Amino acid sequence: MAAGRLTTHVLDTANGRPAAGLTIELYRLDGDRAERIRSVTTNDDGRTDAPMLAGEEFRPGRYELRFHVGEYFSLGGMPFLDVVPVRFAISDADEHYHVPLLASPYGYTTYRGS
Numbered sequence: 001m002a003a004g005r006l007t008t009h010v011l012d013t014a015n016g017r018p019a020a021g022l023t024i025e026l027y028r029l030d031g032d033r034a035e036r037i038r039s040v041t042t043n044d045d046g047r048t049d050a051p052m053l054a055g056e057e058f059r060p061g062r063y064e065l066r067f068h069v070g071e072y073f074s075l076g077g078m079p080f081l082d083v084v085p086v087r088f089a090i091s092d093a094d095e096h097y098h099v100p101l102l103a104s105p106y107g108y109t110t111y112r113g114s
Contacts, residue, residue: 010046013103013104018042018044018047024040026053026063070082099112
């Protein structure tokens with residue numbers, strides 16, 4: 001069994017706090033086909049309660065996280081950003097892949113964290 005896992009968290013940089021209550025979907029990509037694996041909502045710390053992917057499901061391939069920032073920032077009217085897709089590849093099933101998102105209503109950044 002693979003020892004690796006995929007985790008994420010979201011920071012609301014406009015308000016300087018974790019993005020609690022934000023929906024994140026995970027898709028496995030195969031050419032033009034996208035298979036949804038999981039949909040979760042971030043906790044009070046802007047994190048998921050469990051890894052997005054672990055165990056037997058965690059295997060090399062291409063993936064996409066879809067962060068629903070539009071829903072999160074919509075309280076002040078129609079947001080500029082809606083769903084932020086982040087595509088990445090897992091090449092080693094024994095590593096920890098952490099893909100955080102730092103977001104505001106008007107921009108975002110991501111990186112491979114630790």
